[in-house]
Amino acid sequence: MGTLYEDIVDYGGEVFGREHMETLKACVQCGKCTGGCPSGRNTALRTRKLMQMALLDLREEIFNAPELWFCTTCFTCYERCPKGVKTTDIIRTIRNLAAKEGHMSVPHRMIGVYVLKTGHAVPIGPDQMKLREKVGLDSQPPTTQKYPEYLKEVQEIFKTTGYDAMIDFDWETMNLRGMEKGGKK
Ligand code: SF4
Ligand code: SF4
Incomplete structure (x- = not known):
């Protein structure tokens, strides 16, 4: 160093x-x-x-x-x-x-959690789905959120690169270590 x-x-x-x-x-x-x-x-x-x-x-x-x-x-x-x-x-x-060196901020680590759980840094919520339908689109675009069977591949990238360890992700709770399932400390 x-x-x-x-x-x-x-x-x-x-x-x-x-x-x-x-x-x-x-x-x-x-x-x-x-x-x-x-x-x-x-x-x-x-x-x-x-x-x-x-x-x-x-x-x-x-x-x-x-x-x-x-x-x-x-x-x-x-x-x-x-x-x-x-x-x-x-x-x-x-x-x-x-x-x-383990200094990533919690909000940035949480973005990693969203990507791990949905494949999206900003998952599509019910409001966006309604808006999409209103303009004649499928409620969800063809991504891992619509096809969760492909999410495993995204998760594999996290494991292979060690990003899950970097953000201290707990695969048991599917959240940051020390956080409850709902996201609270
Ligand atoms: S704009 Fe910022 S980075 Fe550029 S010289 Fe000035 S203080 Fe430095
Ligand atoms: S927010 Fe924009 S202007 Fe401010 S430091 Fe970052 S890149 Fe520069």
Whole structure:
């Protein structure tokens, strides 16, 4: 394990290329990213601060910062940065590093639970089904929610990649470990 910057370049570099990740070094802390962040208007997310924490090697602090998970990956900061810092991809890489060390937020882990149980990050509910019928569509599109017999293959991917362990999924209760079947702690 190197510095957080080195890990970001190594790990993110495998997906985006090292030069892409090395743009982090160009950050001049101008704050233009924070100024345009839609999530930051309503949450504690401060994009400039995340970049600063990454450059200062504040690994534990950033991995434990709830705001790391408030980014909606809208790419506004990415487009606005005058120095070409690939902010959104840097945030996504930091999240992946944090997740590997057991720091994924509960709401993000719950998205994994939905995918495991239905094949959808956002399962289709009764309201959407009614809407679909109203415009002449089948109440459900042809996905694993309609054909649950194919869900096993999705679940197999979770097992093969170890994602079930990463989110601490309990196959007995079909929920996060320590949560009741209804989703409550
Ligand atoms: S806009 Fe770019 S240079 Fe300015 S603080 Fe954000 S990441 Fe750094
Ligand atoms: S990508 Fe994330 S950090 Fe950047 S502006 Fe959008 S929500 Fe904010």
